[in-house]
Amino acid sequence: MAEGKHVPEDIVVDILSRLPVKSLIRFRRVSKRWRSIVSDPQFAKLQFQNTTQGRRRLVYLLDDSNIETLDLEPPSRWWASIRKLTCPFEHEDQKRHRVMVVGSCNGLVCLSTRICSLASMTSIYIWNPSTGFSLKLPDPGFPDYINRMSMYCGFGYLPATGDYKALVAAYNDDQWGTLQVRVFSTRAGIWKQIESPFRPSSYPVRKYITDDAATVLGVTFHWIIDYFSQRSVIHAFDLVKEEFREMNGFHLLQTLDCFGGCLYGFCKGLYDSSLCIELWVMREYWVSDSWTKLYRIVLSDQVDPGMLVYPYLATETSTVVAQITPEHKKMEIVRIEHEEDDPLVTDRLRRRYHMPSMIVYEESLLRIPDNHAVMKEYKVKKPTDAPANKQKSKEIICLALFNYFLLNILISSFSL
Structure with missing residues (x-):
């Protein structure tokens, strides 16, 4: 297929700008033309705007x-x-x-x-x-x-x-x-x-x-x-x-986050002898009386006084929390789904601890x-x-070429 002879440049750029960053980095190795497109600062802005989610x-x-x-x-x-x-x-x-x-x-x-x-x-x-x-x-x-x-x-x-x-x-x-x-x-x-x-x-x-x-x-x-x-x-x-x-x-306010244009606050504390976190939202920005509690999540029935808890991402349906035990140099990252009345841990990852x-x-x-x-x-x-080694380079180029031909088929069908 003759590259770029019947497909307008703006269509190619528009399709590429909707792809994830990981794929685009691979595509830079496919051709000089694609490398030029992906490396353009204006394209980087467009890609970020088109993938706001x-x-x-x-x-x-x-x-x-x-x-x-x-x-x-x-x-x-x-x-x-x-x-x-x-x-x-x-x-x-x-x-x-x-x-x-x-x-x-x-x-x-x-x-x-x-x-x-x-x-x-x-x-x-x-x-x-x-x-x-x-x-x-x-x-x-x-x-x-x-x-x-x-x-x-x-x-x-x-x-x-x-x-x-x-x-x-x-x-x-x-x-x-x-x-x-x-x-x-x-x-x-x-x-x-x-x-x-x-x-x-x-x-x-x-x-x-x-x-x-x-x-x-x-x-x-x-x-x-x-x-x-x-x-x-x-x-x-x-x-x-x-x-x-x-x-x-307010008391026990530990960390802040933002979601949907609102400021959120996390609190950690004990509730019925269990370690819990609570998520609060500031309904009206910079109005202290507008803090409203959304939910409470029980993290553990066994309270470790040395455990550090860092909530890092709150959405409407889930919260990601890092639990760190400095004494044992352990860190556990968990995702808690809280759509139902009973919050459920759906992902769990243990890593060695360095710093929170x-x-x-x-x-x-x-x-x-x-x-x-x-x-x-x-x-x-x-x-x-630059790849770490020649074997990795070959694998990446082969995968990029495969994706390249698939993408060209998509571009051709789009232009018809």
Whole structure:
């Protein structure tokens, strides 16, 4: 079949843009024409728009150099969907580094690495797990007295300007909780210092951030700040206005999530001597009285006081939860279906424990645009489809060619 002689280019692009990312990465090896189409940044945007219900995956760390991702979309066999990835950056001494997943947006994941013995040194990376693209951001420029081991971060996108922004906030290494904030713009390529509205306390305050990574709803970051069981508050940061605001939370509020344009909150606690989680939804955004409990799920009848529970994905029908036991270095990821009165565990995956550092992301071909200042000034690892070995290359090319001929048959029938 003569390629492209009777099939309009826009039809080929439209059909390809509706395929999953995994298939498109394989198709880049089929021909120069297809490689050019799939590698085009405009095509990446179109593909992401056409697959807004694209597959969501959970990325988590096995250790500071080995990373896995897991398909969260039902129906899926979790064991079969695991992909093993390597860390997108190299350490001189991996044992001294602590890697954390601190944000995700448009298929891009934000990571931070900190040298444990030198808390003043922090590196931040933007990485696409699907394509291998990675970008190291410049140092935020915090002073030495900042406690970088208690940072919280956010990573988001401004559709109006096409700008990606990363936020890093850290408390002074003192008891009064002075907050220092930096915001990075990929378009401008610089960090900007933001004045924190949260004034230092007149007395020592013990507090901690329940999750390093912000929950992103629209163009706003959200974190829970817990004052050691005295009270909890939600800090929000508007990416457009570059302003903070604060709202009181409620007792036992542990993590946040968003679904269907609403902010959700998870609580963990004991109910009739069983370990449970509850899902609450904020019916009216930023109205504290609008929190409404949706359901309670019993996780275990045997309460382990050392168990950590991290709900990571809530939908109308199911919730994905990570249960971590640090003492035994074990992590269990479970999917709980809760359409019926009796919630049912339908998927279960056990992995060895590293850190409760994981986040949900959507697969995409997107990367930071070439015309952004950060791409011109800092180290970039561009997407690569180089196979690990020749045998794997042959298998991928054969599979891609097979799919290529099937797709051409579809294109031909579509054009008739």
